[in-house]
Every structure is written in structure tokens, then in C-alpha cells.
Amino acid sequence: MSSEIWVVADIKADGQIRKVTFEVLSEARRKLGGSVCAVLLGSGVSDRASELAGYGAEKIYVVDNPNLRDFNPDGYVKALCELIKKHSPAVVLSGNTAFAEDYIPRVASGVGSGLAMDCVDIGMTDDGRLRIKRYSHSSRAISTQEFNGDGSAMIATVRPNSFKEEGSAGAGQVVNEDAGITDADIRIKVLEMKTKESDRPELTEAERVVSGGRGLASEENFNHIYDLADLLGAAAGATRAAVDAGYCPYDMQVGQTGKAVSPVLYVAVAISGSVQHFSGMGSSKVIVSINKDPEAPIFAKSDYGICGDLFQVLPPLTEELKKALSE
Amino acid sequence: MKIVVFITQTQDTEARIKVGSSGDSIDAEGMKWIMNPYDEFAVEEAIRTKEAYGGEVVLITAGPQRASQALLQGLAMGADSAVHISDEALGETVDSLVISKLVASELGNVEGVDLIFTGMKIIDEESVQVGIQIAEELGIAHLALVSKVIDVKPDEKKLVCQKEIDGGSVSVEVSLPALITCPDAMNEPRYASVPNIMKAKRKPMKTVSLDDVDFGSLGISRDAVGKSGAKIKTVSLEVPEVQRKLRIIKGSDETTVKGDEIAESARELVKLLRDDAKVI
Numbered sequence A: 001m002s003s004e005i006w007v008v009a010d011i012k013a014d015g016q017i018r019k020v021t022f023e024v025l026s027e028a029r030r031k032l033g034g035s036v037c038a039v040l041l042g043s044g045v046s047d048r049a050s051e052l053a054g055y056g057a058e059k060i061y062v063v064d065n066p067n068l069r070d071f072n073p074d075g076y077v078k079a080l081c082e083l084i085k086k087h088s089p090a091v092v093l094s095g096n097t098a099f100a101e102d103y104i105p106r107v108a109s110g111v112g113s114g115l116a117m118d119c120v121d122i123g124m125t126d127d128g129r130l131r132i133k134r135y136s137h138s139s140r141a142i143s144t145q146e147f148n149g150d151g152s153a154m155i156a157t158v159r160p161n162s163f164k165e166e167g168s169a170g171a172g173q174v175v176n177e178d179a180g181i182t183d184a185d186i187r188i189k190v191l192e193m194k195t196k197e198s199d200r201p202e203l204t205e206a207e208r209v210v211s212g213g214r215g216l217a218s219e220e221n222f223n224h225i226y227d228l229a230d231l232l233g234a235a236a237g238a239t240r241a242a243v244d245a246g247y248c249p250y251d252m253q254v255g256q257t258g259k260a261v262s263p264v265l266y267v268a269v270a271i272s273g274s275v276q277h278f279s280g281m282g283s284s285k286v287i288v289s290i291n292k293d294p295e296a297p298i299f300a301k302s303d304y305g306i307c308g309d310l311f312q313v314l315p316p317l318t319e320e321l322k323k324a325l326s327e
Numbered sequence B: 001m002k003i004v005v006f007i008t009q010t011q012d013t014e015a016r017i018k019v020g021s022s023g024d025s026i027d028a029e030g031m032k033w034i035m036n037p038y039d040e041f042a043v044e045e046a047i048r049t050k051e052a053y054g055g056e057v058v059l060i061t062a063g064p065q066r067a068s069q070a071l072l073q074g075l076a077m078g079a080d081s082a083v084h085i086s087d088e089a090l091g092e093t094v095d096s097l098v099i100s101k102l103v104a105s106e107l108g109n110v111e112g113v114d115l116i117f118t119g120m121k122i123i124d125e126e127s128v129q130v131g132i133q134i135a136e137e138l139g140i141a142h143l144a145l146v147s148k149v150i151d152v153k154p155d156e157k158k159l160v161c162q163k164e165i166d167g168g169s170v171s172v173e174v175s176l177p178a179l180i181t182c183p184d185a186m187n188e189p190r191y192a193s194v195p196n197i198m199k200a201k202r203k204p205m206k207t208v209s210l211d212d213v214d215f216g217s218l219g220i221s222r223d224a225v226g227k228s229g230a231k232i233k234t235v236s237l238e239v240p241e242v243q244r245k246l247r248i249i250k251g252s253d254e255t256t257v258k259g260d261e262i263a264e265s266a267r268e269l270v271k272l273l274r275d276d277a278k279v280i
């Protein structure tokens, strides 16, 4: 086992590196010791390596292969397994994105490693074992867990927005790897990919999130959520009930099934506050809710709130916010 | 078609939970156990596939004796038979890797199996890994977070699904056998009625003891099942009290704000966000 700490870069559909990658690189440098290195996997991604060096990566292992496209997990499983087997890093980290959930567990199986998903804290024991904190039980419990240090790579994914990103120049030595990925490794054939361009920040990365629930009552009314989000520079989210009712697309769902977010400010509009929704936003720093039911469970889980009808409260609230933001 | 669903029993996370005396797990005293909700979607999808294309649905779980209740529920929903890898040690934290090897080994080889469904995660441990690790053990393709099965082509041994990805969705095709992990909202799981639960008791349920498992061929030792052999150990666990400020602005009658109170509440909230919370 080497002493290298690897951070696998998460790439967006537009080819950019996700912020969480820089957060994890920064925290790894602060907390884990050892030589912090990055892993860059994708198709046509090589020229991004220098960005990773800017966050302290000593080495950057690059696999640039046309089979690593379209968020197809097959090639990524092979590539990362091969790299881990060849270099035996002590720790392998990545952001906890939907894509990471789609391939990292298979990598852990492939190399016989323990894996902790969606960690909110990382550190090392004195004898060099990874120690993490993560939520469980629909985010109602938080546990501290330690790897047993059996010599296999210790693998973990980290929840976006858990750590501060902090630039720092690393040696950034690029190590090009082949990993032997061939067409035969690709079992999944992508027929069509639909990604939407949005001017709003991404849910998992946003500092502020405005979400709407079933109480919005229509797709059109969801414009209230988008307007408030845009005013605050926030991402827009939703509950499952709102998604199910067709008021907004699935990728806005926040919660146990949907995305886990931890913004500084979470505004919940006409959301009752189910265990499953709370599971995805309970770690937000400040929670604000607007609900017309004084008994709505969300109030007991909020910092601030207005008990009122959203259609009456949002217009004056928007005006007041505009004033406050322009001051 | 031969369809297999891996299911598990889980703690009801909506129920009251508190930390047990050992300090590293939830108190099992009076705990309510249910079929993992995501596995209900998996069972429902399997039964619908069987109804459309014919065949059989087999359920497999690894868990302590009480886990047979989850199998019974799945059989009552319409599955045909069940396998229970049963041992009390499986009621403790067991590495996902070990669980996936154990349950995959029950299938032996995948020959003859067409489709496998699992839940996307279990709601207590929330490890989010066993499903696709089973696919790795079996050496077959997996499709995670499938929101819709678009087409099953048993004759061509192909499957087309829609799958959610960050910032969009993809439609994908794979050859069978393949494994699908199920989120919620994929379907509306049917209810296991009491008469159907009675009937389910007559459906074949095979119990496998850990003594019957060939651990050597799985590349793990029997000690790996249970706390002491785990690659990741929980050293402490907390159920934090919600600590929030709870400044909820209500109307003068303790219900919704009305009339002039509305504009006033908006001003007050913005002031709180600016001066108290300092988030705008």
C-alpha cells in the first residue's frame, strides 16, 4: 500500500470539474496527510489536469478514453479498478454524485475494499485508518465509522458542500494511464442522453436552495419557486409529491431518493416536512419554511417560518427581499 | 422469464429511534421492522414484468429469522418462491461486500436468470451499494436509478430503460441478464392483503444456513459475517435532537397570518434572515 490519497474528479455534462472535487482535494490536504493526488477519468478531459494541480494535487492520474463518455459506468469501473490495483493507494475519495453512486460501489467490489458513501466528515486515526462521519436512518442518526486497516484501499464518497475549497499549488505531475479499456468492457449502450442547460446553480452545489411542495398546486405556480430562486441566486428544488404531480422535473427532487443538499439557506415553500424529504435537506444551515398549516411538521424542523398562504406571502416577501438585497 | 429480486428487512425510520446501550447502534428494543420501501418498488416491478412476459419471480434475502416476514410480504404481493439465508449474525452490521457475495452466491451462476431487481438503498444503513455490487459479483451489467423500464425483449434478450443522471436522463439498452436498482416513484407497489399473506405461507420458502455456504469459494472467511470481521466499523452513533431556532411567525390567532399581518410577517422574516441568521 502506498501513502497516496486519491481524489477522483467528478465531471459535469459540459466537461467542467465539479466544485465538490476541489472541496474534497482541499479537505484531504488539511486532514489526511500523505501525498494527495487526483484521478481524472473521461473522454477529452486531459486539459483539465492543471485545474486539479491548483488545489494541491501532487500527481494527476489521467485516463482519457472515448469509452469514458455519456456517464456510462462500465468503463469507469474498469479504469478505476485497474488504477487501484496497479498503484495501491491508501485512500480513494470522490464526490457523492448520482454518477458516483452508479459506479463507485462496483469498484469497491472489484478491488475488495470497504466503502462508505456520502460522508460529511473525513479524518485519519493515529494508525492511518480512515475515519468518517455519515448520516443513516433517513438522516436521523449520524455515525462515526472507522476502516479496519486491512491494507485494501479505503474508499469513500463525500457529500458536496461539506468542506471549504481552498486553492494551493501542487506539483501536478501528469501520469497518463491506459487502463486497457476496450469496447468489450462496455455493456450499456446509451441510446439517447437528455441533459438540460440551466442558468441556475446545481442543487447539490448551491449555497442557497428554494424548494416547492405539493401546495404549489400546478406547474405554472412553480414559477413562484423559480422567481424566488433567481432573486436569491439559488437552486430550485422540490418534493416527491410535487414531482409526482408533474409540477416539475424529477432531477429537482430533494430527499432520501432525490438529492442530498446542504446549503447555507434552504427555503421550503408549501412542504409538509416528511422524514424522507428532511433526509435530503436536514443538514442545511438555516431552514426557512412557509406553510399555511400551523401544525405542519416542517415548522418543528425550521429556524424561521411564516405560517401563511404562499400565494399571499410570497409577493410581499419577494419585495422585501429585493429591498434587502439591493441595500 | 426468470426474475430475481433481492430484498431486505429494515428498521422503520419513521418510527421513534434512540441509541442503544452499546452506543454504536440504534436500540433494537421495540423496533419496528418492515420490508425496505425501495424493495417494494423492486418486487412490484418484477411482478409486473412477470405479468407482461410470463415466468417466475424468486425473492432472496440474507438476514436473521425475522427477515422471513419481508419474504412473506413479497410472496403475498405475488412472487412465486423465496430463499432465506438465515443467521442471527446477519442482524448485525455486515459489510455490504459480504452481503453481496452471500446473496449472489445463492444464485450460483446467472445462467437461466433474465432480470434482477434490487432497491436503490436500504433506509436504515443507507449504504447505497449492495445492489450494484451483486451485479459485479455476477459479472453482469447494472442499471442504477432506473425511473422507467421502457421495453423488455425476452426473445432478443435485451432491455431498454430510462435512467436518471445528474442534470438529465438517458435511455439505455443492455443485454440480459441485467440488474436494475429501483428508486421510488417507479410504480405504485401493490398491497399485501391478509388473505394473500395466508396463502403466501404455502408458497415455497427455502432456508439456507451459513453452515451450507462455501465461504472458500466466495473468497471470504466466515468471520467476515458479523461486527468483528467488518472492514468498516461504527465506533459511535448519535441521534441528534433537532436544534433549530424555531422563530415561526404566526397570525394573532395562532394560525395563518392575515390582512396586514402578511406584509408585516414578510418584513420580519427578511429582517431575521439579515440580522439574526445573516444569510442575506
Ligand SMILES: Cc1cc2nc3c(=O)[nH]c(=O)nc-3n(C[C@H](O)[C@H](O)[C@H](O)COP(=O)(O)OP(=O)(O)OC[C@H]3O[C@@H](n4cnc5c(N)ncnc54)[C@H](O)[C@@H]3O)c2cc1C
Binding pocket: A212, A213, A214, A215, A216, A238, A239, A240, A241, A242, A253, A254, A255, A256, A257, A258, A259, A269, A270, A271, A272, A273, A274, A275, A276, A277, A280, A290, A291, A292, A293, A296, A308, A309, A310, A311, B037, B038, B184
Ligand atoms: C421510499 C420513499 C422515498 C421517498 N423519497 C422522497 C424524497 O426523496 N423526497 C421527498 O420530498 N419525498 C420523498 N418521499 C415522499 C414523502 O413521504 C412525502 O410524501 C413527500 O415529501 C410530501 O411532499 P410535500 O411536502 O410536497 O406534500 P404534502 O405532504 O402533501 O404537503 C404539502 C404541504 O403544503 C402545505 N400547503 C398547501 N397549500 C399551501 C398554500 N397555499 N400555502 C402554504 N402552504 C400550503 C400544506 O399545509 C402541506 O403541509 C418518499 C417516500 C417513500 C415511501
Ligand SMILES: Cc1cc2nc3c(=O)[nH]c(=O)nc-3n(C[C@H](O)[C@H](O)[C@H](O)COP(=O)(O)OP(=O)(O)OC[C@H]3O[C@@H](n4cnc5c(N)ncnc54)[C@H](O)[C@@H]3O)c2cc1C
Binding pocket: B006, B007, B008, B009, B010, B025, B026, B028, B036, B038, B039, B042, B060, B061, B062, B063, B064, B067, B090, B091, B092, B093, B094, B095, B096, B099, B103, B117, B118, B119, B120, B121, B122, B123, B125, B126, B127, B128, B129, B130, B131
Ligand atoms: C442493528 C442492525 C440490524 C440489522 N439487521 C439487518 C437485517 O435484518 N437484514 C439486513 O439485510 N440487514 C440488516 N442490517 C444491515 C446490515 O448490516 C447491512 O448494512 C445491510 O444488509 C447491507 O445493506 P446496505 O445498507 O449496504 O444496503 P444498500 O446497499 O443500501 O441496499 C441496496 C439494495 O441491496 C439489496 N440488499 C441489501 N441488503 C440485502 C440483504 N441482506 N439481502 C438481500 N438483498 C439485500 C436490497 O435490494 C437493497 O434495496 C442491520 C444493521 C444493524 C445495525
